[in-house]
Amino acid sequence: MTSKKPKQPKPQSIRITRDAFDFIAHAARNTDPDEFVGMLRQNRRGIIDTILIIPLSEYGSGFSSINLNMVPALSDSCGSIHSHPGAPPLPSQADRLFFSRMGGVHLIIASPYDDRSIRGYDDAGAPLGVEIV
Ligand SMILES: [Zn+2]
Numbered sequence: 001m002t003s004k005k006p007k008q009p010k011p012q013s014i015r016i017t018r019d020a021f022d023f024i025a026h027a028a029r030n031t032d033p034d035e036f037v038g039m040l041r042q043n044r045r046g047i048i049d050t051i052l053i054i055p056l057s058e059y060g061s062g063f064s065s066i067n068l069n070m071v072p073a074l075s076d077s078c079g080s081i082h083s084h085p086g087a088p089p090l091p092s093q094a095d096r097l098f099f100s101r102m103g104g105v106h107l108i109i110a111s112p113y114d115d116r117s118i119r120g121y122d123d124a125g126a127p128l129g130v131e132i133v
Contacts, residue, residue: 013129014079014105014120016040016048021132023051025113028083032111037082040107047133052077079104085111089119096125 028036041050080102082095089110091099099106100123107130109118120128 012122013131014048014107015046015131015133016107018132020049020051021115021118024081024107024109024118027051027053028085028109028111028113031083032085032113035083035085037080039077040079040081040105041076042078048078051081077104079106081107081109083109083111083113089117091121091125099123099125 024036024038027038030036037054039052039054040048041052043049080098084090087110089108091106091108095106095108099121103123105128106121106123107118108121111117115132118130120130122128
């Protein structure tokens with residue numbers, strides 16, 4: 001046995017404006033039972049305030065994908081959002097792979113698409129808090 005503790009990352013939250021959250025919830029409801037997917041952009045204060053809809057994204061049942069060739073400027077986006085209709089807001093294996101390739105922060109929202117059904121993750125798939133501000 002070792003007493004060495006794993007390094008604790010400092011607690012972090014993803015902050016998102018109420019307007020941006022409402023947009024996500026509305027889009028996810030409208031796309032249900034298919035998945036909604038988009039990219040996130042933050043303002044100068046580090047708060048996500050814009051959802052980018054990427055042309056030629058595929059919204060499927062149980063999957064969705066972003067066509068990365070259509071993302072105008074990846075450096076300008078800080079992560080992604082997608083929905084999980086009928087499943088908990090937990091990252092799948094494919095989600096984790098996508099998060100690690102994209103970097104940044106990622107949101108998953110599940111039905112019923114409200115304040116309590118959204119979860120945040122870092123690029124390694126570790127949970128982050130979500131604050132709607
Ligand atoms: Zn997913």
